[in-house]
Amino acid sequence: MRDFAAARSEMAEYWHIRLGLEDPVKKFFSQAPEADVTLEADIPEKDFNSAGRGSAEVKNLLKRLGVDPEVLRRVAVAAYEAEINVAAHSLGGSMTSNIHPELIHMVFQDNGPGIADIEQAMIPGFSTADEMVRELGFGAGLGLPNIQKNADALHISSEKGDSTCLEIIIYFKNDGQ
Amino acid sequence: MDNKKYFHALQILEDNCTGCTACVRVCPTEAIRVRDRKAHIDPNRCVDCGECIFACQFHAIIPRSDPLDLIHNFKYKVAIISTSYFGQFTEDISYEVAKQALYELGFDDVQEEAMVTEFMVKVIQNYIRANRDKRPIISSNCPTVVRLIQLKYPSLLPNLFHLEAPMSILTRYLREKIQEEKGLKEDDIGIFLIVPCAAHVTAVHQPEGAYKHLQDGAFSIGMIYGKVREHIKNLQNNPPQIATYPKGLTWALSGVQAELVDCEDIRALSVNGVENVMEILSRVEDHYLDQYDYIVMRSCTNGCVGGCFNVENPFVAMSRIKKMIKEGENGEVDIHELEELYDEGEFDVAPLTPRPIMELDTDIKAAIRKMKQLNEILTSLPGLNCSACGSPSCYALAEDIVLGKATIEDCVVLLKRHSKEDEQDPQQK
Ligand code: SF4
Ligand code: SF4
Numbered sequence: 001m002r003d004f005a006a007a008r009s010e011m012a013e014y015w016h017i018r019l020g021l022e023d024p025v026k027k028f029f030s031q032a033p034e035a036d037v038t039l040e041a042d043i044p045e046k047d048f049n050s051a052g053r054g055s056a057e058v059k060n061l062l063k064r065l066g067v068d069p070e071v072l073r074r075v076a077v078a079a080y081e082a083e084i085n086v087a088a089h090s091l092g093g094s095m096t097s098n099i100h101p102e103l104i105h106m107v108f109q110d111n112g113p114g115i116a117d118i119e120q121a122m123i124p125g126f127s128t129a130d131e132m133v134r135e136l137g138f139g140a141g142l143g144l145p146n147i148q149k150n151a152d153a154l155h156i157s158s159e160k161g162d163s164t165c166l167e168i169i170i171y172f173k174n175d176g177q
Numbered sequence: 178m179d180n181k182k183y184f185h186a187l188q189i190l191e192d193n194c195t196g197c198t199a200c201v202r203v204c205p206t207e208a209i210r211v212r213d214r215k216a217h218i219d220p221n222r223c224v225d226c227g228e229c230i231f232a233c234q235f236h237a238i239i240p241r242s243d244p245l246d247l248i249h250n251f252k253y254k255v256a257i258i259s260t261s262y263f264g265q266f267t268e269d270i271s272y273e274v275a276k277q278a279l280y281e282l283g284f285d286d287v288q289e290e291a292m293v294t295e296f297m298v299k300v301i302q303n304y305i306r307a308n309r310d311k312r313p314i315i316s317s318n319c320p321t322v323v324r325l326i327q328l329k330y331p332s333l334l335p336n337l338f339h340l341e342a343p344m345s346i347l348t349r350y351l352r353e354k355i356q357e358e359k360g361l362k363e364d365d366i367g368i369f370l371i372v373p374c375a376a377h378v379t380a381v382h383q384p385e386g387a388y389k390h391l392q393d394g395a396f397s398i399g400m401i402y403g404k405v406r407e408h409i410k411n412l413q414n415n416p417p418q419i420a421t422y423p424k425g426l427t428w429a430l431s432g433v434q435a436e437l438v439d440c441e442d443i444r445a446l447s448v449n450g451v452e453n454v455m456e457i458l459s460r461v462e463d464h465y466l467d468q469y470d471y472i473v474m475r476s477c478t479n480g481c482v483g484g485c486f487n488v489e490n491p492f493v494a495m496s497r498i499k500k501m502i503k504e505g506e507n508g509e510v511d512i513h514e515l516e517e518l519y520d521e522g523e524f525d526v527a528p529l530t531p532r533p534i535m536e537l538d539t540d541i542k543a544a545i546r547k548m549k550q551l552n553e554i555l556t557s558l559p560g561l562n563c564s565a566c567g568s569p570s571c572y573a574l575a576e577d578i579v580l581g582k583a584t585i586e587d588c589v590v591l592l593k594r595h596s597k598e599d600e601q602d603p604q605q606k
Binding site: 036037056059060061063064065066067069070072073076077080099101172 | 329331332459462463464465533535536537538539540541542544545546548549552576
């Protein structure tokens, strides 16, 4: 069973980019520029006491940069939900926040176990985005839809039996400049 | 930010200060630094919460209030008492006696915050219903909370309840009424607050959002306590008959006050203690608490009974006040004049301006550059957060260095390491 799956497909991937921001987002990922400031936080498994610390730190940092309060709120919510997701549904992981002059790029990398039901998730017909995202293994919580609502770009990739990586981009200005 | 010097009701007695940094570490806005072995408060950052006063073992930080003699500058002297005052006495001392004792201090008129509690609750409920687009509404009574929002959570300024606090409402009402009834000029009337905390003294001397002249001074409950006790002794043999408002004493207790506003269509939350307040404000900012219509926030434990000017423990004071609320019956309060003034907009406050303290620079790109610098400095600091440099943490020192307020030489630990290396070097050679 395992071998079969491995032979067929190892990666599950999900993209969501806010309308009109496709170009800057693609450019960002292809150029992969170095961040000006980076913040790292551990997310221990099932530790709901400390889950939320990373997002609180990011929020404080962005306040020091004078980021617009509405953008700040979107970052805080997306980061918090993603942090809770990692704590709740994985063996723990880490959160890296990369600050660039015009955006924040947050990477949530967990230590597995990856997406359990990858075959099912990849069955064509699981067409609506939200459903697919839910089947990617994040449970039925409000987490992912909430992240997607607040993010300018969301990318999830998962390797079976391995780890899941969730990336969020939020621009400091609406037009992505 | 305007450069006007911000008044604060705190004073540092340099002779007493040992430079121990206890105060530096507790300040919620990181307003204190020890430099040259003495503590200094940044007036633009201080929110008068009083945490540093409680933390200092050397009585080097003392809250200030006005000298009682001030009242003699006025023909007609009015005292308005914070409800927490009534929690400060043993239970053999009646409400009437405690109130009468204030007249004995030399006041012509003594009024209570508790008198307008019922009116306030109605007005707050109306405001919440009329502003459905803003959730939650945050109570504006605690001056520390108001200033915290200006400094650290400016996006929440529109959520503040936009009317004066009860003691200021009473002030406006009384100033007009007394002028009319007694035929006095505005300047003849001195209106003073008897307050539970330093924040209220600051609010009297530097009101935020006030349109006009409010109070003429503020006296600390602790400062008048001794004199009041003497008068109480005499009064106890001959208890006076005066109106009291036990049902309104709820105002000093954050939880009880929230319960009063809470009703079928209004869900209220009560928060007290400055750490809790900051945590909740941060969650409100992220819209995690939109299910609440109203949040009562008080910086001190249990509400105003926890203020630094009180003499009694906040839990004991709360229990005494609760007993009075339960057993007492309210005197008549005629609120229709208050309602008229309210309808005329007399109690409105001006929208408050943000006073941001968090930003490294107003330009985001410059701020990022400074942040980069800050992080670089941070990696060379020991990360012990010992405060020996006089800044609250290594991060704060790095920030101070970037902002030109300190240098890396301020780090005592690095200095020691370097001097050790210097000592060892010659031997190795
Ligand atoms: S707590 Fe602050 S004010 Fe008091 S002695 Fe220590 S440094 Fe000085
Ligand atoms: S009163 Fe509060 S805000 Fe002001 S310096 Fe003291 S601890 Fe800081």
